[in-house]
Amino acid sequence: MSAHHWHESGPADSPVRRLPPGLKLLVALGVILLLVSLPRSLFWLSAIVAAFLLLVAGLGRIPFSALFKRMLMLEPLVLGVTILTLLQPDGWRTFLFLFIRTNLCLLASVLLAGTTTFTEMLAVLKWLHMPWLFVTTLTLMHRYLFVLADESERMRRARASRTLTPGRRFQWQMLSSVVGQMFVRASERAERIYHAMCARGWK
Amino acid sequence: MNAIEISNLKYRYHDGTEALRGVSFRVLPGECIALLGPNGSGKSTLLLHLNGILPEKLPADGAVKVYGDVVSPANIENIRCQVGLVFQDPDDQLFCPTVAEDVAFGPQQLGLKEADVSERVKKSLAQVGLEGFGHRSTHHLSHGEKRRACLAGVMACDPKILVLDEPTSDLDPRGRREFKALLRLLPATKIIATHDLELAVELCARTIILDHGQIIADGRTVELLSDEKLMLAHGLERPHILHHLHPH
Numbered sequence: 001m002s003a004h005h006w007h008e009s010g011p012a013d014s015p016v017r018r019l020p021p022g023l024k025l026l027v028a029l030g031v032i033l034l035l036v037s038l039p040r041s042l043f044w045l046s047a048i049v050a051a052f053l054l055l056v057a058g059l060g061r062i063p064f065s066a067l068f069k070r071m072l073m074l075e076p077l078v079l080g081v082t083i084l085t086l087l088q089p090d091g092w093r094t095f096l097f098l099f100i101r102t103n104l105c106l107l108a109s110v111l112l113a114g115t116t117t118f119t120e121m122l123a124v125l126k127w128l129h130m131p132w133l134f135v136t137t138l139t140l141m142h143r144y145l146f147v148l149a150d151e152s153e154r155m156r157r158a159r160a161s162r163t164l165t166p167g168r169r170f171q172w173q174m175l176s177s178v179v180g181q182m183f184v185r186a187s188e189r190a191e192r193i194y195h196a197m198c199a200r201g202w203k
Numbered sequence: 204m205n206a207i208e209i210s211n212l213k214y215r216y217h218d219g220t221e222a223l224r225g226v227s228f229r230v231l232p233g234e235c236i237a238l239l240g241p242n243g244s245g246k247s248t249l250l251l252h253l254n255g256i257l258p259e260k261l262p263a264d265g266a267v268k269v270y271g272d273v274v275s276p277a278n279i280e281n282i283r284c285q286v287g288l289v290f291q292d293p294d295d296q297l298f299c300p301t302v303a304e305d306v307a308f309g310p311q312q313l314g315l316k317e318a319d320v321s322e323r324v325k326k327s328l329a330q331v332g333l334e335g336f337g338h339r340s341t342h343h344l345s346h347g348e349k350r351r352a353c354l355a356g357v358m359a360c361d362p363k364i365l366v367l368d369e370p371t372s373d374l375d376p377r378g379r380r381e382f383k384a385l386l387r388l389l390p391a392t393k394i395i396a397t398h399d400l401e402l403a404v405e406l407c408a409r410t411i412i413l414d415h416g417q418i419i420a421d422g423r424t425v426e427l428l429s430d431e432k433l434m435l436a437h438g439l440e441r442p443h444i445l446h447h448l449h450p451h
Contacts, residue, residue, distance in 0.1 A: 139300060142300065146342050147342070195251065195295075198256055200283070200308055201283050202312060
């Protein structure tokens with residue numbers, strides 16, 4: 001049920017939500033390219049970009065708390081990339097520069113994802129003539145992510161209902177076995193899906 | 204001409220399990236046949252042979268004939284148009300994001316024009332009672348709706364033979380009743396693997412009982428299902444509906 005819920009609570013209706021998805025993708029890409037190619041001497045421009053992105057978030061009616069949570073989830077990645085610069089002499093400037101730039105790039109992607117459904121994004125990719133295999137893979141991934149999430153949730157519940165003395169070590173063992181089981185189940189399902197595709201003339 | 208003719212079909216899985224040990228039978232056009240048997244008796248494996256999903260490497264001289272043609276690599280596309288397979292788990296079969304896209308998959312693979320594809324989608328959805336469901340996400344349908352969408356996806360290819368693997372499992376009584384009514388209306392030749400013995404009695408004049416990869420019995424449904432000894436010996440039972448229809 002949880003995966004169902006997560007999927008259903010898609011982007012809320014807003015002016016940004018109603019914009020053509022192609023345009024949104026273009027703007028997001030533009031913002032990211034601009035940020036990446038920004039020389040350090042013009043770094044003050046990123047303040048304007050930040051203001052623009054926050055405006056989009058406001059118009060997109062994305063609650064700032066939700067936005068903050070999402071960004072926080074991505075922060076380990078950002079820090080993983082940037083923290084090494086602190087080891088350089090006078091590295092904190094570079095760190096700050098990279099930290100802000102990476103975060104703004106991520107913010108642009110998070111905003112795009114928050115105001116566009118995945119199906120719309122796939123339609124844009126198709127329209128852009130992205131490689132067919134890539135789009136098909138993404139489509140199938142999106143379709144079955146939720147099926148697998150539901151399945152893993154059922155397995156977790158079934159295990160939890162028979163776990164009487166939960167210890168941390170045991171939980172780790174359980175997790176590893178769940179991951180293994182999921183892998184086996186997913187590959188079996190993949191085979192059945194492939195059969196179903198072949199049965200309807202997939203070439 | 205026989206719609207399907209199977210002679211001495213054998214199949215062994217990679218792990219050595221003998222799933223089918225010499226199965227032979229014929230199906231006439233327009234027949235509706237129930238395929239019964241306990242779990243692991245080889246029903247699903249048999250169904251996968253009917254449109255060439257199994258064996259993995261199709262021989263040129265296979266054991267399955269569809270309307271007189273041996274299922275072989277040369278005519279596999281043609282065979283898959285003629286034999287529509289509805290799988291047991293609807294989530295395996297509905298692999299597209301929306302219902303309309305999924306129903307369109309088969310006709311698109313046939314190489315039809317876009318206008319023809321959407322015409323078929325509309326027709327198939329109407330046929331299974333899912334008008335207006337085209338834009339719905341396949342993940343969010345009820346189980347009964349998923350079953351119908353699967354059927355629509357197969358019907359869109361306009362098959363002469365429909366092969367269904369446990370079509371009423373996981374359906375609530377109303378869903379089961381409605382799905383049976385829907386199946387009854389479809390004119391195609393039907394082969395239905397099922398544990399739903401009432402469905403067998405209500406829809407299928409003929410029944411084939413499979414156990415350990417062999418055909419145990421092949422005959423009139425009412426006669427076979429009334430034979431309590433035979434039923435119990437193969438993990439089945441005499442359905443209650445027979446007590447009402449044929450009290451003695």
